[in-house]
Amino acid sequence: xxxxxxxxxxxxxxxxxxxxxxxxxxxxxxxxVTAGAFTTNKVKAAPIFLDMERLRSGLAQAVLVNSGxxxxxxxxDGMAQAVATSAMAARELGIDESLVQVASTGVIGQPxxxxxxAQAMPALVARLSADGFDELAQAIMTTDLVPKxxxxxxxxxxxxxxxxxxxxxxxxxxxxxxxxxxFVVTDANIAFPVLDQLVKSGVERSFNRITVxxxxxxxxxxxxxxxxxxxxxxxxxxxxxxxxxxxxxxFGVFKDLALKIVxxxxxxxxxxxxxxxxxxxxxxxVDAARTIANSPLVKTAFFGEDANxxxxxxxxxxxxxxxxxxxxxxxxxxxxxxxxxxxxxxxxESAATEVLxxxxxxxxxxxxxxxxxAEFHTCDFSYDYVKINADYRS
Amino acid sequence: xxxxxxxxxxxxxxxxxxxxxxxxxxxxxxxxVTAGAFTTNKVKAAPIFLDMERLRSGLAQAVLVNSGxxxxxxxxDGMAQAVATSAMAARELGIDESLVQVASTGVIGQPxxxxxxAQAMPALVARLSADGFDELAQAIMTTDLVPKxxxxxxxxxxxxxxxxxxxxxxxxxxxxxxxxxxFVVTDANIAFPVLDQLVKSGVERSFNRITVxxxxxxxxxxxxxxxxxxxxxxxxxxxxxxxxxxxxxxFGVFKDLALKIVxxxxxxxxxxxxxxxxxxxxxxxVDAARTIANSPLVKTAFFGEDANxxxxxxxxxxxxxxxxxxxxxxxxxxxxxxxxxxxxxxxxESAATEVLxxxxxxxxxxxxxxxxxAEFHTCDFSYDYVKINADYRS
Numbered sequence: 001x002x003x004x005x006x007x008x009x010x011x012x013x014x015x016x017x018x019x020x021x022x023x024x025x026x027x028x029x030x031x032x033v034t035a036g037a038f039t040t041n042k043v044k045a046a047p048i049f050l051d052m053e054r055l056r057s058g059l060a061q062a063v064l065v066n067s068g069x070x071x072x073x074x075x076x077d078g079m080a081q082a083v084a085t086s087a088m089a090a091r092e093l094g095i096d097e098s099l100v101q102v103a104s105t106g107v108i109g110q111p112x113x114x115x116x117x118a119q120a121m122p123a124l125v126a127r128l129s130a131d132g133f134d135e136l137a138q139a140i141m142t143t144d145l146v147p148k149x150x151x152x153x154x155x156x157x158x159x160x161x162x163x164x165x166x167x168x169x170x171x172x173x174x175x176x177x178x179x180x181x182x183f184v185v186t187d188a189n190i191a192f193p194v195l196d197q198l199v200k201s202g203v204e205r206s207f208n209r210i211t212v213x214x215x216x217x218x219x220x221x222x223x224x225x226x227x228x229x230x231x232x233x234x235x236x237x238x239x240x241x242x243x244x245x246x247x248x249x250x251f252g253v254f255k256d257l258a259l260k261i262v263x264x265x266x267x268x269x270x271x272x273x274x275x276x277x278x279x280x281x282x283x284x285x286v287d288a289a290r291t292i293a294n295s296p297l298v299k300t301a302f303f304g305e306d307a308n309x310x311x312x313x314x315x316x317x318x319x320x321x322x323x324x325x326x327x328x329x330x331x332x333x334x335x336x337x338x339x340x341x342x343x344x345x346x347x348x349e350s351a352a353t354e355v356l357x358x359x360x361x362x363x364x365x366x367x368x369x370x371x372x373x374a375e376f377h378t379c380d381f382s383y384d385y386v387k388i389n390a391d392y393r394s
Numbered sequence: 395x396x397x398x399x400x401x402x403x404x405x406x407x408x409x410x411x412x413x414x415x416x417x418x419x420x421x422x423x424x425x426x427v428t429a430g431a432f433t434t435n436k437v438k439a440a441p442i443f444l445d446m447e448r449l450r451s452g453l454a455q456a457v458l459v460n461s462g463x464x465x466x467x468x469x470x471d472g473m474a475q476a477v478a479t480s481a482m483a484a485r486e487l488g489i490d491e492s493l494v495q496v497a498s499t500g501v502i503g504q505p506x507x508x509x510x511x512a513q514a515m516p517a518l519v520a521r522l523s524a525d526g527f528d529e530l531a532q533a534i535m536t537t538d539l540v541p542k543x544x545x546x547x548x549x550x551x552x553x554x555x556x557x558x559x560x561x562x563x564x565x566x567x568x569x570x571x572x573x574x575x576x577f578v579v580t581d582a583n584i585a586f587p588v589l590d591q592l593v594k595s596g597v598e599r600s601f602n603r604i605t606v607x608x609x610x611x612x613x614x615x616x617x618x619x620x621x622x623x624x625x626x627x628x629x630x631x632x633x634x635x636x637x638x639x640x641x642x643x644x645f646g647v648f649k650d651l652a653l654k655i656v657x658x659x660x661x662x663x664x665x666x667x668x669x670x671x672x673x674x675x676x677x678x679x680v681d682a683a684r685t686i687a688n689s690p691l692v693k694t695a696f697f698g699e700d701a702n703x704x705x706x707x708x709x710x711x712x713x714x715x716x717x718x719x720x721x722x723x724x725x726x727x728x729x730x731x732x733x734x735x736x737x738x739x740x741x742x743e744s745a746a747t748e749v750l751x752x753x754x755x756x757x758x759x760x761x762x763x764x765x766x767x768a769e770f771h772t773c774d775f776s777y778d779y780v781k782i783n784a785d786y787r788s
Contacts, residue, residue: 042711043710073704073719075736108707109704109732110737213689215689215691215705217708218711295607296690297783300780300783300784303780304783304784309503310464310467311502311609317435317437318434318435325438326469342469342503343467343505382780385694385780386694386697386775386776389691389694389698390694390695390776
């Protein structure tokens with residue numbers, strides 16, 4: 001799990017708890033073309049403001065990331081700490097601080113102290129290595145049960161390009177941009193406008209199509225750093241075949257990480273894909289799929305392995321999607337349970353119940369209104385979701 | 395608990411389970427001016443379509459209501475059964491079937507058989523009495539733990555007018571129109587246009603301001619029947635003082651029933667009011683309050699008695715409301731926990747945690763953007779919510 005020219009590391013800095021990996025870094029040997037997508041929540045954490053400002057240059061060389069404290073809703077002091085910690089990293093690395101991106105995840109509203117960062121910075125930088133991505137993936141976990149990593153390789157005119165992505169996210173997960181941190185490094189040689197476009201369209205159809213609880217975080221961000229170390233011919237035309245090949249591989253990494261986030265959703269026992277087909281427009285299909293994917297009644301029915309299509313059609317009905325209730329069909333994987341808006345029968349229900357016993361399944365809602373479709377990925381709502389979130393801060 | 399000229403009754407008809415009250419009726423000795431509000435879900439149960447059509451006349455004399463089967467997503471047969479059961483009631487009562495409103499609540503998508511209605515109708519009508527509203531309130535319960543009743547009396551120019559309301563609702567509760575059945579009878583003498591206006595504005599600020607799970611039902615309806623038996627001078631001017639007095643009493647009954655629905659929300663242990671003040675418009679305040687009230691992370695924090703304001707401000711930030719995060723204040727009852735977007739301190743948090751130990755409390759979010767405000771009422775998200783909804787159909 002290496003990408004040419006990139007190093008990573010993590011150390012326990014004692015930011016919230018002693019003795020756990022909570023401070024990490026990514027470093028590129030040369031400044032990398034970097035594009036990002038950031039939370040659309042109107043409440044944004046200090047690092048988000050700082051990163052968005054700095055990314056106007058389209059370049060970054062390092063990412064400093066901590067867990068344990070989100071540095072959100074921390075006022076002017078929060079911004080001062082974000083700037084100060086990025087400056088510490090820049091000094092230790094010998095680069096300009098404008099090339100450092102910062103990311104935080106953890107509790108909202110607690111003042112962030114720069115002191116643990118100062119203490120840990122020399123050891124963190126000394127530890128940087130091409131093999132450090134595994135420990136970095138662990139350092140960014142909060143309520144995550146598993147680290148999330150995805151890789152891809154793609155041949156561009158005979159030159160192999162590598163893509164390596166890391167993500168964290170388990171709760172406060174819903175799009176715009178999905179509640180999480182995601183860092184992708186690649187040795188591709190690619191121009192900023194092309195990378196930026198690929199990131200934004202890819203995020204829209206991956207991280208922005210998942211939900212755990214419908215809550216959007218203040219700290220979401222996805223960064224893609226491309227340092228060109230692979231030596232492929234510069235991808236500077238979004239319509240070129242190499243852009244399509246690279247974009248497809250990058251999207252595969254996004255999608256893989258997004259599904260891993262949902263599968264590790266707080267308390268999740270099921271990974272469900274909600275597919276809405278036959279809609280008038282993609283926007284309507286997305287809205288319908290999102291509404292179903294967020295319904296607590298649908299999600300608890302999944303937990304109970306109950307093929308309760310009444311809750312699915314009721315959620316569909318409160319979405320902004322146009323349809324005729326007498327033309328709706330609903331399937332669980334290949335089992336058609338509802339046809340023309342009415343129940344098919346007991347045999348179909350038994351078969352659908354079997355589908356729900358799997359860990360992973362797809363619910364398809366066919367509207368027969370048009371040709372547009374969209375998928376949303378969600379998990380079930382279990383006792384453990386309540387347990388995790390009733391107790392999280394204590 | 396009586397209102398002049400109104401009778402009610404309930405019997406066990408075996409619609410879904412044997413031996414429980416599941417079929418009820420309200421009867422007015424004379425045709426009553428009747429106004430209603432119905433679900434805005436695009437998927438509507440058969441009774442909703444029938445009732446909306448019949449209420450164009452502004453008159454009804456009877457309501458036939460069953461629990462155990464929602465008669466929703468049952469296609470043409472569902473409408474045929476709704477018409478057939480209303481005809482049985484009309485025949486037995488000796489009135490025109492266009493004066494019968496029908497209401498159903500229970501499982502979606504199961505064919506409704508008219509047979510149990512036919513069997514039970516003579517006994518139901520024979521049982522009608524002025525004291526029958528208590529048993530009717532029981533008959534409409536599904537996952538409700540308690541029957542919900544509210545009363546008011548108001549003097550209009552020296553004439554006493556009575557208002558009596560019944561409601562059911564515990565899950566699939568979110569506005570437009572809130573997921574529930576509500577029947578209000580009054581002996582007021584009032585013209586249809588005035589009653590209709592009072593019902594629509596009252597519902598908007600009571601039932602449409604509550605949520606249990608954010609899911610809107612296919613069967614929601616609120617009916618108000620006014621038979622004029624009190625003998626007050628006809629209220630035919632919406633601007634008259636008597637309209638204001640009556641409207642205020644009616645709104646009190648709506649609000650009382652709405653709060654009882656939330657307090658009996660599936661698995662609820664807390665009744666929380668989310669008040670958003672200082673918004674640019676009432677619509678923005680409603681949207682912000684609704685978003686916070688529906689957040690699973692906020693609701694599980696309430697269950698955990700955790701004054702987790704970070705989740706509240708994060709939910710606020712994904713709403714459609716405009717605000718500056720550096721001007722937001724958040725209080726739990728009278729305890730100010732956040733000022734200018736940042737945490738006040740540990741002492742305030744301890745005090746806020748004490749507030750959350752109560753069964754009922756108010757969270758106030760002050761935006762300092764304008765003068766508009768709105769309240770939304772919600773409950774917490776507990777283990778029992780998951781238990782009830784993972785097992786409901788089995």
